[in-house]
Amino acid sequence: MSDKQDKATAYWKENLRYLLILLSIWFAVSYGAGILFKTALDSIKLGGFPLGFWFAQQGSIYAFVILIFVYVRLMNKLDKKYGYDE
Template sequence: MSNKQQHASAYWKENIKYLVILLLVWFVVSFGCGILFREELDTIRLGGFKLGFWFAQQGSIYVFVILIFVYVRLMNKLDKKYGYDE
């Protein structure tokens, strides 16, 4: 395997690692907080609503949008690291 192929392979390996971590965070927030841990979270109130309900209705969407910005920042750093930036 050439150096260029190793470089590209390392880039994609790191990219996939970021994707897996961020999707795992989103899964835990959306499925975990909205469904699995709902009863425990419902003992806490946020703006008059039970926290489990809030995560199911709003929180997972907010987290998803934040994760998009985190992914963009990580990818910009990764592109610079591997010389793929413009």
């Protein structure tokens, strides 16, 4: 039973590590690019709009959707690694 518990604990530790990394990336894109670095990014235009505005309005959403797909892929690999896949 202890081996099963150790396996489950290792699985959740890796899962939490993935979550922290991916949410940190999302935070950096949404808060960093959309708010902190907005002024610097506004000198660049994307589709006629300042890049800082674009990140604040749409870039963080796109980044979040991409990170969802990355998370699904990582979790599928993690499930196979620990034998939780079906």
